[in-house]
Amino acid sequence: MATRRRAKPRRAVIIGGVRTPFLKAFTQYLHLDTIDLGAAAVRALLEKYPVPRAELDSIVWGGVILPGAAPNVGREIALDLKLPFSVEARTVTRACASGLQAITDAVAAIERGDSDVIIAGGSDSTSNAELKLPQEVVRTAGPVLMGGKAGPMDYLGVLAQLAPFTALIPKIPKIAERTTGEVMGEAAERMAARNHITREAQDEFAVRSHHRAAAAIASGRFDDEVISVRTPKGDAVHADGLVRAETSVEKISRLRPVFAKDGTLTAANSSPLTDGAAAVLLMEESKAKALGFTPKAAFRSWSYVGVDPADQLLMGPAIAMPKALERAGLELGGVDLVDMHEAFAAQVLSILAMLRSDAFARERLGRDKAVGEIDPERLNVHGGSVAIGHPFGATGARMVTTMANELVLGDKQHALLGICAAGGLGAAAVLERVG
Amino acid sequence: MSDLLVELSAKPWFRQTVKNLGLPLPTPQALRRAKGPAEALPLEGRTVTAGRAPGARLTDHLARAVAAAGATPTVVGTELPAPWQAAAEAWGRPVTLVAPEAEAAPADALVFDATGLAGADELRRLYDFFHPRLGGLARNGRVVVLGRPAAERDPASAAAMAGLEGFVRSLAKEIGRKGATAHVVFVEEGAEARIEALLRFLLSPRAAFLTGQPWHLSAAVDAPEGNDWVQPLAGQTVLITGAARGIGAATVGLLAAEGAHVICVDRPGDEALLGKVARDVAGTALSVDVTDPNAGAAIVAHLKAHHGGRLDAVIHNAGITRDKTLARMKPEWWDQAVAVNLGGVVAINDALLADGLADGGRIVCLSSVAGIAGNVGQTNYAASKAGIAGYVRALAPAVADRNIAVNAVAPGFIETRLTAAIPAVTREVGRRLSALGQGGLPRDVGDLLTYLVTPQATGLTGQVIRACGGMFIGA
Numbered sequence: 001m002a003t004r005r006r007a008k009p010r011r012a013v014i015i016g017g018v019r020t021p022f023l024k025a026f027t028q029y030l031h032l033d034t035i036d037l038g039a040a041a042v043r044a045l046l047e048k049y050p051v052p053r054a055e056l057d058s059i060v061w062g063g064v065i066l067p068g069a070a071p072n073v074g075r076e077i078a079l080d081l082k083l084p085f086s087v088e089a090r091t092v093t094r095a096c097a098s099g100l101q102a103i104t105d106a107v108a109a110i111e112r113g114d115s116d117v118i119i120a121g122g123s124d125s126t127s128n129a130e131l132k133l134p135q136e137v138v139r140t141a142g143p144v145l146m147g148g149k150a151g152p153m154d155y156l157g158v159l160a161q162l163a164p165f166t167a168l169i170p171k172i173p174k175i176a177e178r179t180t181g182e183v184m185g186e187a188a189e190r191m192a193a194r195n196h197i198t199r200e201a202q203d204e205f206a207v208r209s210h211h212r213a214a215a216a217i218a219s220g221r222f223d224d225e226v227i228s229v230r231t232p233k234g235d236a237v238h239a240d241g242l243v244r245a246e247t248s249v250e251k252i253s254r255l256r257p258v259f260a261k262d263g264t265l266t267a268a269n270s271s272p273l274t275d276g277a278a279a280v281l282l283m284e285e286s287k288a289k290a291l292g293f294t295p296k297a298a299f300r301s302w303s304y305v306g307v308d309p310a311d312q313l314l315m316g317p318a319i320a321m322p323k324a325l326e327r328a329g330l331e332l333g334g335v336d337l338v339d340m341h342e343a344f345a346a347q348v349l350s351i352l353a354m355l356r357s358d359a360f361a362r363e364r365l366g367r368d369k370a371v372g373e374i375d376p377e378r379l380n381v382h383g384g385s386v387a388i389g390h391p392f393g394a395t396g397a398r399m400v401t402t403m404a405n406e407l408v409l410g411d412k413q414h415a416l417l418g419i420c421a422a423g424g425l426g427a428a429a430v431l432e433r434v435g
Numbered sequence: 436m437s438d439l440l441v442e443l444s445a446k447p448w449f450r451q452t453v454k455n456l457g458l459p460l461p462t463p464q465a466l467r468r469a470k471g472p473a474e475a476l477p478l479e480g481r482t483v484t485a486g487r488a489p490g491a492r493l494t495d496h497l498a499r500a501v502a503a504a505g506a507t508p509t510v511v512g513t514e515l516p517a518p519w520q521a522a523a524e525a526w527g528r529p530v531t532l533v534a535p536e537a538e539a540a541p542a543d544a545l546v547f548d549a550t551g552l553a554g555a556d557e558l559r560r561l562y563d564f565f566h567p568r569l570g571g572l573a574r575n576g577r578v579v580v581l582g583r584p585a586a587e588r589d590p591a592s593a594a595a596m597a598g599l600e601g602f603v604r605s606l607a608k609e610i611g612r613k614g615a616t617a618h619v620v621f622v623e624e625g626a627e628a629r630i631e632a633l634l635r636f637l638l639s640p641r642a643a644f645l646t647g648q649p650w651h652l653s654a655a656v657d658a659p660e661g662n663d664w665v666q667p668l669a670g671q672t673v674l675i676t677g678a679a680r681g682i683g684a685a686t687v688g689l690l691a692a693e694g695a696h697v698i699c700v701d702r703p704g705d706e707a708l709l710g711k712v713a714r715d716v717a718g719t720a721l722s723v724d725v726t727d728p729n730a731g732a733a734i735v736a737h738l739k740a741h742h743g744g745r746l747d748a749v750i751h752n753a754g755i756t757r758d759k760t761l762a763r764m765k766p767e768w769w770d771q772a773v774a775v776n777l778g779g780v781v782a783i784n785d786a787l788l789a790d791g792l793a794d795g796g797r798i799v800c801l802s803s804v805a806g807i808a809g810n811v812g813q814t815n816y817a818a819s820k821a822g823i824a825g826y827v828r829a830l831a832p833a834v835a836d837r838n839i840a841v842n843a844v845a846p847g848f849i850e851t852r853l854t855a856a857i858p859a860v861t862r863e864v865g866r867r868l869s870a871l872g873q874g875g876l877p878r879d880v881g882d883l884l885t886y887l888v889t890p891q892a893t894g895l896t897g898q899v900i901r902a903c904g905g906m907f908i909g910a
Contacts, residue, residue, distance in 0.1 A: 191527070194528065195527055311527075354524075354527075357524040357525065358521075359522070359524040360524055360525045363499070363503075363521075
């Protein structure tokens with residue numbers, strides 16, 4: 001029997017990414033929903049990296065607040081942009097890790113041989129969150145309205161059942177855990193107390209995030225990744241709207257805590273409700289070469305984990321990041337950059353405390369020694385979600401884009417990403433430079 | 436089967452009236468019981484104050500047990516022992532250190548590590564720790580004292596360890612009015628790690644009706660793989676007799692809620708009731724008369740036909756009373772009581788131990804406080820139930836090499852069909868003559884039975900554990 005030469009394993013590479021400016025919810029993007037924002041990002045991505053449309057296989061999109069009438073946002077983006085009908089799409093959701101999820105799904109699909117060229121990313125528009133009719137109304141009125149023949153008496157019957165109509169008032173959505181009812185900020189507030197994270201430390205972290213993001217904007221570092229978006233009113237949005245270059249610990253220390261009376265979390269050291277989108281272009285390595293694109297980075301590993309949401313809701317990255325490192329065959333010392341999603345300064349600082357604890361490593365990770373101390377100079381070098389904002393589904397793609405660029409610009413080898421997410425989820429990934 | 440006095444006592448106006456008028460009425464505290472199956476953080480939101488005598492050996496495991504179960508720890512001492520610092524970091528539960536002379540803060544549980552007591556004079560450490568802190572103990576609170584088995588120790592230290600038992604039994608009676616309970620756990624050398632699971636149980640509402648008990652944690656019987664706090668019985672098959680009603684039916688629900696497939700056994704004639712109990716938990720109903728000489732063979736045949744021939748645990752809950760003073764007792768009444776309560780248990784175990792019960796399995800039998808204490812008109816019943824105690828003590832070491840644990844549970848006054856039939860005055864006396872001043876519910880016994888078949892009960896074997904609310908009778 002003839003021996004067959006083993007084929008080189010397929011590798012997915014990151015060609016590049018872009019994102020819309022991130023804006024505070026209910027401001028200029030009010031009339032752009034998550035599909036519009038996503039389409040803006042993907043259109044700009046394809047302008048920047050002109051892939052022959054026939055080569056494009058799929059869109060994998062991440063989102064959290066999905067439009068009820070069209071939850072497959074990825075497909076709607078493809079249709080709105082008049083991409084070939086053959087560009088199929090799916091939409092994934094994994095809370096705040098949805099954007100990273102979309103990208104690692106795309107990487108897996110490419111490496112498995114399902115596709116060669118994929119656009120992956122995510123978007124969210126809190127401004128266009130749907131107000132949900134209470135389930136009681138649906139259960140009562142549904143059979144009559146949606147169940148076929150109904151006479152006037154049936155409608156009267158429904159009205160009678162729904163009286164006194166207080167149940168008809170739609171509930172304002174909030175970021176609360178379904179199982180515990182706890183709002184995410186309350187969970188982060190408890191984490192701050194349990195890990196001895198002071199208000200001062202949180203404020204300092206938040207200010208650093210703003211200053212670093214502002215410096216990146218001022219220096220033009222983000223010019224390559226942030227696109228312009230034209231709103232239906234005709235205005236053009238060119239820049240992030242939430243970053244505050246002039247903020248200081250002194251200024252934000254005056255803010256009142258928002259989640260607990262004697263709490264430490266404020267509007268300034270928490271990530272704001274944000275609208276935005278980000279998209280990344282991924283290709284199989286030889287396909288990239290054939291099409292003439294220069295790859296920036298590739299995924300060396302990733303890890304998704306779950307913890308008890310009633311315990312420390314946002315600690316997931318403290319488990320996921322060491323796992324991703326282990327899968328990559330690296331120790332913390334071997335990564336040049338660390339990028340963590342900043343849901344709250346308190347959550348990032350809690351995870352840093354866990355990673356530097358020997359006791360945590362022994363009990364929770366099965367390691368003899370702590371994962372290690374993350375040097376602030378290598379962590380979130382251009383700021384994070386506290387300053388830039390956090391459109392839930394877009395954050396993962398924003399982080400991948402910024403880190404892929406940073407590996408090239410800074411001549412670095414490895415970047416470690418960490419994202420916490422609702423439901424007690426944690427996500428992490430290790431990027432390595434290509435070329 | 437409701438207890439009016441417990442309900443009334445939940446109302447502040449009633450307690451106040453009884454107090455103001457000096458009425459000779461007890462005001463028993465309504466017990467807080469567990470809601471739903473075992474949780475990952477059973478002690479979330481509870482405060483645990485821990486203390487230790489010099490030479491304490493369990494700090495490591497105590498710290499981990501408390502912090503990992505979600506409690507907020509306070510440690511009494513002058514400096515924080517390293518294991519508490521580590522547990523605080525690993526589980527994110529900051530520890531408060533308080534000076535021994537500090538004023539007592541409110542606590543849901545007081546845990547004292549007395550493993551280092553070397554002589555009788557050191558019993559004073561108990562007084563020093565508990566005396567100033569009992570006032571802060573919450574309603575439905577817990578006291579746990581940790582010691583070493585008295586046997587094979589030097590006489591002075593053996594005296595101290597045995598003293599713990601008397602201390603806890605008395606304290607249980609003093610704090611019972613608050614619905615609070617007290618236990619002592621004697622931890623053998625080599626069984627230290629097993630304290631974590633037992634503490635989790637004793638400090639939780641799952642042990643609401645247990646008090647004044649000595650627990651002996653042995654290093655015998657290997658722990659099964661894994662230690663899943665949630666759904667500890669997932670994938671296991673558990674058989675329980677007398678499942679159609681009362682304690683049995685309540686236990687079926689609890690076992691199933693922890694993930695077990697439950698084979699519900701009761702005698703022919705109760706099929707309708709038994710079928711409903713089994714259906715409600717997607718279990719299996721099996722009609723067998725436990726006194727039938729072929730009962731064991733029938734159960735083994737059923738296991739082979741429907742469950743791959745494997746059983747993880749058996750709970751011998753079926754029991755009957757045939758009360759009459761010995762002088763008036765008919766011979767068949769004697770025979771029936773002894774056959775159901777003891778003879779059937781032995782015969783079925785013989786069959787299951789030969790073929791069916793897996794290595795690492797669990798056997799739990801039902802004894803009775805009446806069996807321990809003796810009761811007028813119950814010579815037959817008491818003989819059978821005291822027989823159970825002797826049986827489990829002898830069987831446990833005989834099957835330890837197969838990692839099978841054997842224990843008995845002795846219920847006290849439980850609110851069931853049987854006790855509802857007792858004349859009102861006698862019933863009232865039965866209820867109140869206990870530390871907690873009330874009868875238990877079937878699920879209180881069920882919680883203990885369920886715990887004993889989980890992997891978390893590893894280290895408990897050959898014991899008779901009372902679920903009696905601190906009943907004043909019996910040894």
